[in-house]
Amino acid sequence: EAGVTQFPSHSVIEKGQTVTLRCDPISGHDNLYWYRRVMGKEIKFLLHFVKESKQDESGMPNNRFLAERTGGTYSTLKVQPAELEDSGVYFCASSRLTEETQYFGPGTRLLVL
Amino acid sequence: GEDVEQSLFLSVREGDSSVINCTYTDSSSTYLYWYKQEPGAGLQLLTYIFSNMDMKQDQRLTVLLNKKDKHLSLRIADTQTGDSAIYFCAEKSGSSNTGKLIFGQGTTLQVKP
Numbered sequence: 130e131a132g133v134t135q136f137p138s139h140s141v142i143e144k145g146q147t148v149t150l151r152c153d154p155i156s157g158h159d160n161l162y163w164y165r166r167v168m169g170k171e172i173k174f175l176l177h178f179v180k181e182s183k184q185d186e187s188g189m190p191n192n193r194f195l196a197e198r199t200g201g202t203y204s205t206l207k208v209q210p211a212e213l214e215d216s217g218v219y220f221c222a223s224s225r226l227t228e229e230t231q232y233f234g235p236g237t238r239l240l241v242l
Numbered sequence: 243g244e245d246v247e248q249s250l251f252l253s254v255r256e257g258d259s260s261v262i263n264c265t266y267t268d269s270s271s272t273y274l275y276w277y278k279q280e281p282g283a284g285l286q287l288l289t290y291i292f293s294n295m296d297m298k299q300d301q302r303l304t305v306l307l308n309k310k311d312k313h314l315s316l317r318i319a320d321t322q323t324g325d326s327a328i329y330f331c332a333e334k335s336g337s338s339n340t341g342k343l344i345f346g347q348g349t350t351l352q353v354k355p
Contacts, residue, residue: 133284160341162341162342162343164343164345169347169348170347171246171345171346171347171348172285172330172332172343172345172348173345174342174343174344177341177342185342188342220284220285222285224341229272229273229290229334229341230287230290231287231341231343232287233277233284233285233286233287234284235283235284236284236285
């Protein structure tokens with residue numbers, strides 16, 4: 130069974146540009162989560178999809194962040210326009226609906242210059 | 243609010259035991275997790291414990307939970323150089339209707355030969 134995959138693995142962009150991160154969850158996992166770790170601090174929750182619906186987006190920092198999960202499969206997280214403080218590692222995780230364990234992807238390392 | 247605290251750094255000699263500690267504030271936590279992140283890699287689930295358990299053992303790993311003090315620890319027996327990584331403690335709140343995890347800052351474990 131393939132794990133959670135994320136693309137790209139690294140992204141370096143300039144302030145003001147747009148970046149789109151992609152996450153492919155494990156097949157059959159209806160729960161999909163986005164998290165972020167900034168500057169060596171704790172990993173913080175961003176949002177949670179159940180299938181294509183946003184269950185909880187309380188962790189989204191501001192309206193420059195847009196997450197989608199059309200069709201309930203893969204998800205994208207777009208940052209527009211990117212700011213310096215958006216630099217960090219963005220993790221995606223997935224799980225089955227009734228499962229307590231979340232499986233994490235390798236993360237996308239975003240650097241905004 | 244929900245908060246998870248960990249010490250930032252631990253250094254041990256190869257063959258010694260390592261004990262990584264974590265405290266949390268949410269008394270309604272249902273599950274508590276330990277994740278491991280090796281350099282350049284994603285988060286790997288090591289083990290988890292349900293809140294009504296005191297201890298869980300899995301090969302070299304022992305998790306102890308003191309629910310009264312809201313204290314969780316991870317003991318690694320016979321620590322090896324391959325155990326060098328960042329270890330994250332996380333809790334899932336029972337008061338949340340989503341599955342979001344609350345993470346600590348991570349403890350960097352350095353294993354000296």
